[in-house]
Amino acid sequence: SVCVVAFFFSLFFFNTSIHLGCVFLLTGVLAQEVYSPKPNQTAYIAASYVKFLESAGARVVPVMINRTLEEYKKLFNSINGILYPGGGVSIVSSGYEKAAKIFYELAIEANNRGDYFPVWGTCLGFEQLTYLTSGKAVLSYTNTSGVALPLSFTNEAKDSRMFKGFPAQLIKALASEPLTENSHKWSLGTYNTNEELRKFYKVLSTNTDGNVEFVSTVEAHEYPIYGTQWHPEKNAFEWRQPYIPHSPSAIKTTFYMAEFFVSEARKNFHKFESEEEESRALIYNYNPVYTGTKSSFEQIYFF
Secondary structure: OHHHHHHHHHHHHHHHHHOOOHHHOEEEEEOEEEEEEEOOEEEEEEHHHHHHHHOOOOEEEEEOOOOOHHHHHHHHOOOOOEEEOOOOOOOOOOHHHHHHHHHHHHHHHHHHOOOOOOEEEEOHHHHHHHHHHHOOOOOEEEEEEEEEEOOEEOHHHOOOOOOOOOOHHHHHHHHHOOOEEEEEEEEEOOHHHOHHHHHHEEEEEEEEOOOOEEEEEEEEOOOOEEEEOOEOOHHHHOOOOOOOOOOHHHHHHHHHHHHHHHHHHOOOOOOOOOHHHHHHHOHHHOOOEEOOOOOOOOEEEEO
């Protein structure tokens, strides 16, 4: 019927208007320093973050540390979003921090002028966002290194951009089952006393280590900036630790989180100046190394 044809035409038009040529979607993942560097192995990205984004239809561009401001500006204008991964480097003084700060400031400027550019921080990335937003080290020690927890959702979560598309059954599972893996020693336990963070972010969930309550999921009020203190990518792609959940609900959590962030990146229209330049920037130019016998990561990209 005419109505059916019109319906499918509207779906096609809506999807292509979000990201015309969405096959070219590119998301950056920030690299970080290797603890014990070797020749040609001074920085790394855990492969699970790459798989996380690819599972929702994005291609990945590694964002190297210790590049110039001009190089970062050019890359910013070529990709559709950026993920700050977990890890163990300084959020105050490291190549990771310096690059994260530049992309954070570029994202704020871009979004202020209507250029939608999402930023995601996981674990260390979440902690990095708290420092970039507040300009202060506001983290407290928690006993949360290697534990899976259910989320304690706040009232803000129901109408959040992040969780509003989740099935009700999955939200219920996240609130009642230990589906979120935590691998951190520092947490945002002083949120209510920090005015900058309170103004910038809405808290979507909290957790506790039994003694200290900490913020576990946030999204910015006015910007497409998101953070999880927990690891959504590990459920589907990391297997070394017994506390990583792999239940059907845990795997669905990985993919719904990935789909949400990639859907945010689809609203951005940055692109490389040429196909050749784009091809040279892709993660496909590097081979992941199997590190499961000596690392918490199954595979790592080294640079």
